[in-house]
Amino acid sequence: MKLAEDRALVLFSGGQDSATCLAWTLSRYAHVETVGFAYGQRHHVELKARLALRREIASHFQGWGAKLGEDHLVDLEALSALGETAMTGDVEFQMAESGLPNTFVPGRNLAFLVLAAALAYRRNMGTLVGGMCETDFSGYPDCRADTLEAQMQALRLGMDADFRLKTPLMHLTKGQTWEMAEAEGGTELVGLIVEHSHTCYRGDRDHRHVWGYGCGTCPACELREKGWNDYRAAPGPSA
Template sequence: MTTALVLFSGGQDSATCLAWALERFERVETVGFDYGQRHRVELEVRLRFLDALRARFPGWGRKLGEDHLIDMGVLGRISETSLTQDVAFRMNESGLPNTFVPGRNLLFFTFAAAVAYRRDLKVLVGGMCETDFSGYPDCRDDTLKALQVALNLGMDSRFAVETPLMWIDKAATWQMARDLGGAALVDLMIEHTHTCYRGDREHRHPWGYGCGECPACELRARGWAQYQTQLQAQLGSSGAFQPAAA
């Protein structure tokens, strides 16, 4: 298990997972998906992040291999969600938010496994999280464990599905990025990742770009505030604390 394929959307979570994989594996490739998402600016941002990562972290850059982009537009066409249509964010009668795209992560991992099979990559890495999320059933640990079994049976292979963020919140995700790449990686994530559901790249906040109002922005901003408080507690007594530029 020395090779990995990271499901890399261009968002904070998947970018953290990419750094996590580069720290552990000898060869790492990335895969993104174009499914007709409203925030398709992430498809542009992800390439800028990869270029910046190679430039600022040459050790990781030497491990970082090919990037793959898969056209999954059919998923957007058959989905009626606020991520694939211009509708307001709300809760559905099912109790799930209308940002939930049914089958998305199941399909993403299945297509990623097909790429990994061809590229001889053994570990599939995703940024799914059950601690700090919107209740999406395809982000649950049980779902991903079951999917790993199905992929291995269906492809007669031995893939491992890794979800480094499964049991941590957004504040801990910021901390993980700092532990992996220091303040330089945190700054890179602020400038070159995208998490806003509306695709807003005009408004710059201390935690990055976004509308500041959608569920993804609210979650990211809250995690940033908690992370800053924890970081100040860790470093404040030594006078080493320097908050990131707003």
């Protein structure tokens, strides 16, 4: 089945990475929709951040707003029911016996892609866009380019559809992701991402830092803060 190449579906969590990917996609595609997943995540506040980011981006960038279509939220609570992780339960962040951090939710990105592709198939959207990254990730095997391409090949075969997956952050550091946001939407977009996106694994929206809201001590906050500091230290228009 031939799907429309100029229609894209963004896997949109409401975090820094997916917000940057949304801007990147709106700059390149004629029609863009978003999909999020409720999987019992400890930082469920990100589900509200998704809506705030969509609203603010559409309001501040009217050209993008004209391209921004529907948002979809998919119930994937079964992921948390299969076993507790630091992303789905109130447990301390640490390394598991597998050698991976206990923030790893087995099969999460693979499940996201299956359901996003099923939605895209029905809505004639040939491109999926995700914020997966090999550079600043925590060793998650489902963030690797070879894993994602294998999954996409299975989806192409299983649905007989010409899906394409774009991962614009795959080889970027967090600092470079901030730089991409500025390149796509200037310091105005950077400010929206700082204020409205959510990354903190603990779901903390009480503590405001220069890089956004969060506890400041979980792995996600530490990575975001480091990326922000690298971005601000780099030579460029905003430095």
